[in-house]
Amino acid sequence: GRKVLIVYAHQEPKSFNGSLKNVAVEELSKQGCSVTVSDLYAMQFEPRATRNDIVGFLHNSEEFNYGVETWEAYKRGGLSNDVVKEQKKVQEADLLLFQFPLYWFSMPAIMKGWVDRVLVRGFAHEFPNCYDSGLLKNKLALFSFTTGGSEEMYTKGAINGDIRYLLWPMQHGIMHFCGVKVLAPHVCFAPEYVPEEKRKEMLIAWAQRLKTLWKEEPINCSPEWYFK
Amino acid sequence: GRKVLIVYAHQEPKSFNGSLKNVAVEELSKQGCSVTVSDLYAMQFEPRATRNDIVGFLHNSEEFNYGVETWEAYKRGGLSNDVVKEQKKVQEADLLLFQFPLYWFSMPAIMKGWVDRVLVRGFAHEFPNCYDSGLLKNKLALFSFTTGGSEEMYTKGAINGDIRYLLWPMQHGIMHFCGVKVLAPHVCFAPEYVPEEKRKEMLIAWAQRLKTLWKEEPINCSPEWYFK
Numbered sequence: 001g002r003k004v005l006i007v008y009a010h011q012e013p014k015s016f017n018g019s020l021k022n023v024a025v026e027e028l029s030k031q032g033c034s035v036t037v038s039d040l041y042a043m044q045f046e047p048r049a050t051r052n053d054i055v056g057f058l059h060n061s062e063e064f065n066y067g068v069e070t071w072e073a074y075k076r077g078g079l080s081n082d083v084v085k086e087q088k089k090v091q092e093a094d095l096l097l098f099q100f101p102l103y104w105f106s107m108p109a110i111m112k113g114w115v116d117r118v119l120v121r122g123f124a125h126e127f128p129n130c131y132d133s134g135l136l137k138n139k140l141a142l143f144s145f146t147t148g149g150s151e152e153m154y155t156k157g158a159i160n161g162d163i164r165y166l167l168w169p170m171q172h173g174i175m176h177f178c179g180v181k182v183l184a185p186h187v188c189f190a191p192e193y194v195p196e197e198k199r200k201e202m203l204i205a206w207a208q209r210l211k212t213l214w215k216e217e218p219i220n221c222s223p224e225w226y227f228k
Numbered sequence: 229g230r231k232v233l234i235v236y237a238h239q240e241p242k243s244f245n246g247s248l249k250n251v252a253v254e255e256l257s258k259q260g261c262s263v264t265v266s267d268l269y270a271m272q273f274e275p276r277a278t279r280n281d282i283v284g285f286l287h288n289s290e291e292f293n294y295g296v297e298t299w300e301a302y303k304r305g306g307l308s309n310d311v312v313k314e315q316k317k318v319q320e321a322d323l324l325l326f327q328f329p330l331y332w333f334s335m336p337a338i339m340k341g342w343v344d345r346v347l348v349r350g351f352a353h354e355f356p357n358c359y360d361s362g363l364l365k366n367k368l369a370l371f372s373f374t375t376g377g378s379e380e381m382y383t384k385g386a387i388n389g390d391i392r393y394l395l396w397p398m399q400h401g402i403m404h405f406c407g408v409k410v411l412a413p414h415v416c417f418a419p420e421y422v423p424e425e426k427r428k429e430m431l432i433a434w435a436q437r438l439k440t441l442w443k444e445e446p447i448n449c450s451p452e453w454y455f456k
Contacts (some may be wrong), residue, residue: 011278047275047337050239056276064240065420067376105401106334109275109341116337131387148295159359161451166397173333173394192293223389227455 001032002214005093009040009111015147016191016199021099023203024144027210036089040110046082046155048114053080071121079120086118095213096180098170102148105166115174117141124178134179140218141175143167144186144206151189163187164226172221181218229260230442233321237268237339244427245417246378247372249327251431252372253437265315268338274310275341281308299349307348323441324369324408326398330376333394344404352406359386362407368446369403371395372414372434379417389414392454400449409446 006024010017021037028035038045049066051058058064059072073079079087090096100107107115119125125134147154148162154163163185171182186209188202219225234252238245249265256263266273277294279286286292287300301307307315307429318324335343347353353362375382375391382391391413399410416430416439447453 011294014291015293041276041278044276045402047341048269048272049331049336049338050269063242066239098268103277103344104340104405105397106340108277109344110277112334112340113275113337114330116331119332156451161396161400165393165451165455166401168389169333169394169397179331198263221288223384223393227393 001034002094003092004028004033004095004097005089006033006035006037006097006099007040007111007114008037009108011041015101016188016202017099017101018148019203020188020206021142022188023207024097024099024210027207031211036093038086038089040114040115043082045114045184047110047116049116053083053117055080067121070117071126074120074122083117086114087120087123089195090118090124090136090139095141096139096175097144098141099144101146102166105160107145107170119178121172130179131175132179134177137179137181137207138206139180140183141171141180142183142186142213143170144188146188146191148192149190150193151187154187154189162226167225170220172226182214182221183213184219229262230322231320232261232263232323233255233317234263234265234325234327235268235339235342236265237336239269240258242336243329244416244430245327245329247255247431248372248374248416248434249347249367251435252325252327252438253391255435260437266314266317266342268342271310273338275338277341278343281311281345282306283308295349298345300353302348302350311345311348314342315348315351318346319353320366322367323368324403325372326369327372329374330394333388335373335398347406358405358407360407362405363411365407367408368411369399370409370411370414370417370441371398374416374419377418378421378449379415382415382417390454396454399447400454404449410449411441411444412447 006021008021025035051064054069054073055078059069100111124136129135149160153160156162167185175182191199234249235431236249258267263448279292282297282301283306287297328339352364357363377388380386384390403410419427
């Protein structure tokens with residue numbers, strides 16, 4: 001059975017994001033996958049990248065450099081426990097599934113903090129092991145999110161621009177950088193502004209997609225996909 | 229004298245980001261500007277968008293919706309004190325200057341949390357008052373940041389893509405959405421990997437740019453600028 005880590009960022013279990021997360025847990029479990037959820041708000045996950053992420057002494061206590069210190073700490077097993085736990089989940093996962101409401105053309109800060117703190121140099125990448133040779137290669141990622149704006153507002157000529165424009169930093173800059181192959185995003189547009197019936201259809205469509213998820217080919221994560 | 233709010237995210241005062249921030253404070257003060265710094269790590273600024281941001285009762289305590297609750301709380305003066313303080317600083321500022329190290333093609337989580345929590349609906353935008361008619365119109369913004377990668381790595385044909393690709397969510401999705409006009413970004417590429425002499429030149433160039441900052445024209449914040 002494949003292993004899935006769902007990194008989930010919504011404050012409210014009854015929210016539409018909560019339902020999307022539940023659908024994924026149910027459908028993937030039914031398939032025999034082993035599913036782990038990092039429910040970031042419930043965990044009160046710390047988003048700030050600080051000195052607290054390093055247990056014990058610093059490599060250079062005169063001038064704190066987060067990237068250098070976490071890299072050194074990773075190598076000697078000196079990262080804080082909450083970070084190590086998440087790294088273990090990532091290490092074991094075949095698929096990283098990010099479920100969140102779009103906040104300001106990006107992920108909520110609590111999820112960005114998960115990225116900033118967990119995907120440490122030495123663990124997820126280490127030059128020249130980045131992009132196609134990133135240390136998390138052979139894993140898949142999928143960004144599943146909801147928007148406030150409608151689908152029409154996220155098209156090329158419209159004011160928000162193509163939805164793909166805003167996926168570049170997340171899919172390419174984060175996941176591809178670590179060697180992870182990216183499946184097509186799953187976007188539920190404006191669930192707050194559609195009828196209940198339509199929301200149900202969205203949940204069914206998500207469950208439906210998950211049934212054949214493992215047969216999907218990753219996207220070609222290059223500028224052409226985003227900006228063509 | 230013009231008013232500047234510097235939103236600053238670095239853990240280490242002695243860092244190159246710290247120096248860039250200090251240069252801005254000195255140069256702008258010398259010009260007679262009134263400069264305020266929100267030093268996010270020093271403030272231990274809370275990045276998580278939670279129920280704690282609303283003082284007192286909720287509009288709908290059955291199902292927590294952060295966007296709705298903060299909007300309602302804003303209208304009745306019921307946002308948490310740390311958010312209100314930042315909103316006052318934003319309200320008074322003519323220029324919002326963001327100073328940070330690029331983390332994963334974006335801002336550090338602590339700064340994203342500032343955006344998520346401070347730029348509340350009703351305060352910074354309220355449909356149809358978004359983009360050119362956003363509620364923070366007549367203000368300017370400038371993103372000043374450092375990278376790990378070199379300038380060559382952030383060009384069109386190179387692996388990281390054009391640096392402008394990753395500016396879309398920040399400059400357009402956040403600032404333009406609120407009606408703020410965006411000045412050209414100020415990027416210091418790979419300060420950790422260049423000689424001390426080159427770093428000094430970068431600080432001088434920044435001070436130099438600031439001398440004529442108020443004469444600059446904002447960029448044309450449309451897809452052409454980013455993806456042409």
